[in-house]
Amino acid sequence: MPPAxxxxxxxxxxxxxxxxxxxxxxVQTGEVFGLLGPNGAGKTTTIKMLITLLPPSGGTxxxxxxxxxxxxxxxxxxxxxxxxxxxxxxxxxxxxxxMTSARLYHLPGADRRARIGEALEFMGLESSAxxxxxxxSGGMIRRLEIAQAMLHRPEVLFLDEPxxxxxxxxxxxxxxxxxxxxxxxxxxxxxxxxxxxxxxELCGRVGFMHLGKLVALGTPAELSAQAGPGKNLDDAFSxxxxxxxxxxxxxxxxxxxxxRTRRTARRLG
Ligand SMILES: Nc1ncnc2c1ncn2[C@@H]1O[C@H](COP(=O)(O)OP(=O)(O)O)[C@@H](O)[C@H]1O
Ligand SMILES: [Mg+2]
Numbered sequence: 617m618p619p620a621x622x623x624x625x626x627x628x629x630x631x632x633x634x635x636x637x638x639x640x641x642x643v644q645t646g647e648v649f650g651l652l653g654p655n656g657a658g659k660t661t662t663i664k665m666l667i668t669l670l671p672p673s674g675g676t677x678x679x680x681x682x683x684x685x686x687x688x689x690x691x692x693x694x695x696x697x698x699x700x701x702x703x704x705x706x707x708x709x710x711x712x713x714x715m716t717s718a719r720l721y722h723l724p725g726a727d728r729r730a731r732i733g734e735a736l737e738f739m740g741l742e743s744s745a746x747x748x749x750x751x752x753s754g755g756m757i758r759r760l761e762i763a764q765a766m767l768h769r770p771e772v773l774f775l776d777e778p779x780x781x782x783x784x785x786x787x788x789x790x791x792x793x794x795x796x797x798x799x800x801x802x803x804x805x806x807x808x809x810x811x812x813x814x815x816x817e818l819c820g821r822v823g824f825m826h827l828g829k830l831v832a833l834g835t836p837a838e839l840s841a842q843a844g845p846g847k848n849l850d851d852a853f854s855x856x857x858x859x860x861x862x863x864x865x866x867x868x869x870x871x872x873x874x875x876r877t878r879r880t881a882r883r884l885g
Pocket of ligand 2: 700
């Protein structure tokens with residue numbers, strides 16, 4: 617089977633800054649892959665290129681077998697995307713948010729009701745379907761956003777920091793649903809996270825990005841072992857990116873991103 621995601625020297629520059637620097641990576645169909653690295657490493661920029669929201673400055677990539685430059689419409693039809701920022705509308709109910717997504721993804725009218733029902737059930741939101749989203753907990757909002765992104769049964773799902781700001785119980789619930797999705801639908805999932813325990817638990821393979829470059833690639837166990845005997849993925853993070861997790865947000869020029877993450881975290885409570 618061809619890889620679900622394949623990039624070759626994928627590059628994105630913003631003026632003098634090379635945010636993603638010649639990234640070459642294959643993610644296999646059905647894999648849960650974690651893109652890790654400090655704030656500003658280039659994770660979100662990578663995702664935005666793969667989902668055709670941002671044109672690359674160089675290199676190539678394909679998603680679900682479609683070239684992101686030549687076949688952006690086919691790429692968009694094959695993917696789901698949960699952005700780093702909250703995207704559900706608090707003034708609508710869960711069901712209404714799902715209806716918005718159903719229209720966005722051109723789901724046939726006849727299928728909408730059934731698909732929305734299935735997605736609510738799958739994400740454990742049935743009993744809250746008709747409540748306004750602004751009354752939801754952070755974990756429920758993230759589950760709703762994943763439900764919105766999977767409504768059209770995408771082959772590849774991109775989750776940008778799906779559990780930022782959630783408490784441990786809510787994070788575990790989201791993990792369970794991500795795993796279930798992969799098992800039930802065979803969905804390929806590329807996610808980013810700052811939580812190394814989450815990456816170690818969920819991801820078959822992870823890649824560390826640092827200053828736009830992919831600096832390490834392997835299973836969580838392999839990369840932990842490369843950091844030294846008895847080391848875990850937190851240690852591997854420091855080893856490969858040269859920064860402790862607590863400092864990760866304090867590198868120069870990353871204020872915007874950190875502020876955004878903090879705002880998101882506050883909203884998620
Ligand atoms: N639209 C943009 N214009 C200018 N610089 C940007 C833009 N988007 C991202 N960057 C910069 O690119 C780098 C990578 O950002 P990003 O991909 O958001 O990193 P990550 O998701 O790993 O935290 C950062 O230095 C960021 O400030
Ligand atoms: Mg990001």
